[in-house]
Amino acid sequence: xxxxxxxxxxxxxxxxxxxxxxxxxxxxxxxxxxxxxxxxxxxxxxxxxxxxxxxxxxxxxxxxxxxxxxxxxxxxxxxxxxxxxxxxxxxxxxxxxxxxxxxxxxxxxxxxxxxxxxxxxxxxxxxxxxxxxxxxxxxxxxxxxxxxxxxxxxxxxxxxxxxxxxxxxxxxxxxxxxxxxxxxxxxxxxxxxxxxxxxxxxxxxxxxxxxxxxxxxxxxxxxxxxxxxxxxxxxxxxxxxxxxxxxxxxxxxxxxxxxxxxxxxxxxxxxxxxxxxxxxxxxxxxxxxxxxxxxxxxxxxxxxxxxxxxxxxxxxxxxxxxxxxxxxxxxxxxxxxxxxxxxxxxxxxxxxxxxxxxxxxxxxxxxxxxxxxxxxx
Numbered sequence: 001x002x003x004x005x006x007x008x009x010x011x012x013x014x015x016x017x018x019x020x021x022x023x024x025x026x027x028x029x030x031x032x033x034x035x036x037x038x039x040x041x042x043x044x045x046x047x048x049x050x051x052x053x054x055x056x057x058x059x060x061x062x063x064x065x066x067x068x069x070x071x072x073x074x075x076x077x078x079x080x081x082x083x084x085x086x087x088x089x090x091x092x093x094x095x096x097x098x099x100x101x102x103x104x105x106x107x108x109x110x111x112x113x114x115x116x117x118x119x120x121x122x123x124x125x126x127x128x129x130x131x132x133x134x135x136x137x138x139x140x141x142x143x144x145x146x147x148x149x150x151x152x153x154x155x156x157x158x159x160x161x162x163x164x165x166x167x168x169x170x171x172x173x174x175x176x177x178x179x180x181x182x183x184x185x186x187x188x189x190x191x192x193x194x195x196x197x198x199x200x201x202x203x204x205x206x207x208x209x210x211x212x213x214x215x216x217x218x219x220x221x222x223x224x225x226x227x228x229x230x231x232x233x234x235x236x237x238x239x240x241x242x243x244x245x246x247x248x249x250x251x252x253x254x255x256x257x258x259x260x261x262x263x264x265x266x267x268x269x270x271x272x273x274x275x276x277x278x279x280x281x282x283x284x285x286x287x288x289x290x291x292x293x294x295x296x297x298x299x300x301x302x303x304x305x306x307x308x309x310x311x312x313x314x315x316x317x318x319x320x321x322x323x324x325x326x327x328x329x330x331x332x333x334x335x336x337x338x339x340x341x342x343x344x345x346x347x348x349x350x351x352x353x354x355x356x357x358x359x360x361x362x363x364x365x366x367x368x369x370x371x372x373x374x375x376x377x
Contacts, residue, residue, distance in 0.1 A: 087112070088234060089142030091135050091158060091165070092179070093120040095314065096205070097148035099212040100178075100238045102127055107237045112141045116158075135161075139168030139175070144231055147177045151323055152185040159189045171197035174227045178219070180204045180259070180320070182327045183249030190223060190248040199224040201231065202248055204255035205239070209315035210302075216240040220258075222251035253331065260328035260342045262299065263321045263362065267345035269300055270366035273307060283308045303363040312357075312364040319358030321365075322349035 086109065090101040093115040104111050105127045112130040113121050114137065121131050132138045135158050139145050145165065149155045155177060159165045165175055175193050177186065181204070190200040206218040217239035221228050228244050235242045245251055276286040287304045290296060306312065325346040332339040351368045352358070 086110075086144065086234075087142045089113070089132075089138035089145030090124070090129075090148075091115070091138055091145060092148040092150075093124060094148065094150065095209050095317070096178075096212050098123055099209065100146070100148060100217070101129065103213075103215045103238050104234065105129055109234070109237075112138050114138045134163040134168075135165050136163040136168035139165050139173060140170075142173070144174040144176060144227070144234065146234075147175070147179060149177075149179040150320070151179075152181040152327075155179045155181050156185055156188060160192055166192045166196055166198075169193055169196035169198035172199070173197075174199045174201065174224070174231065176201045176203050176221075176227070176231055178203045178205055180255050180324055180327075181252055182256070182330065183252040186222075186248050186252045199227040200248065201227045202251040203228075203231075203235070203242075204251050206255065206258050207239075211240075212238070219243065220245060220251045220254045222246050223248045256324060256328040256331055259321065259324035260339070263325045263349065264341050264345040265297070265299065266303070266321075266363060267348050267365055269304070270307065270348075270363070270369050273304070273366060274369045303361075306361075307363050307366050310367075312360040312367075314359060314361045316362050317358065318349060318352055318360050318362040318364050321362035322346065322353055322358070325349060 088104055088109045088111045090097065090104065090111055090113050093101065093113060097115075098120070101111060101113060101124050105124065110130075111124070111128075112132050113124045114132045114135050115121050118131075121129070125131050130141070132141065147155065147158060147165070149158055157164070159175075159177075169175065175189075175198055177189060177200075181189075181202075186202045190202070193200040201221055201223040203219045203221040205212075206220065207216060211217050215238055219235050219239050219242040221235075221242060222245040225244060228242075232242065243254075245254055272290075273283055273286060277283055287300070287308075290300055290304075325342060329339055329343055329346060331337075332342070348365050348368055349362070352360075352365050355368065357364045357367060
């Protein structure tokens, strides 16, 4: 076997690929199910394996092979392939789209990119991406095209404009929109894509900039189930979990539920920090107490220190959080579901936007709680 490094060299997928993008098949096989995404699981397993063991062989009957089989990898050959023949498109190179695209490139896929602001494609091009002049060119060059766009208006425009996604669509091509939009927008785009013979999958993500960089997003997919299965290796490169939720619109609705809860939690967390400060409590101790109790949250642990320091580098812009709250409240109106907590939180985010905090991280909502009432718009 060409993979002769010690097992701790395989702690991550990227490290495994760095050591060598080509692993020779370690046993004869009739079906090679080991696509690049499976390398991540192999790397995770090997990292847990006996640290004195060198991964020099992977043959039937060995303890290493059996342990790989035991976690459900249906492979007779463990191979980190040089790359799939699948051609991938990626539209949108913003805070989320850029790292997602870079992970696909690092995994060896051929990627064609386009962004309305061409300069934002620089990082992807430097990593080996091809750059197109229109969204249409991306779709025409790709088997599956992803789009990560800022809001429903942008998603609909890029899909349906002249030289947009739909104009480049043809039979068999796939379009996966990972933007956060409302269900009606997702259905409109889906109908336009399928009318040209294409396949559509909505797959909004749960996660912000850091999970996007780490390939740890959660995909909430709905639409064409065949496309979901075909795109799964790509989703696994970019994420840690994926769910198929049914018909188009259900992905959007799930994402709005998640982000509505997240926005409300952040607003309440900010209130707690500010109340504690006004009461003379040490804010670091407030964080420690919260972290040890039933309401402990990775989000609180991540955002709390920067909120106390007053730094709000955008991982998830406040303007997008307010947009998601607005869409969730509209869904509530449509379904006759009262959402009084989310509605109150939305007012705080609207105030923050009025004070030009929209491009800050959504945790900057705490700033409107620090101002005197007379200072509010």
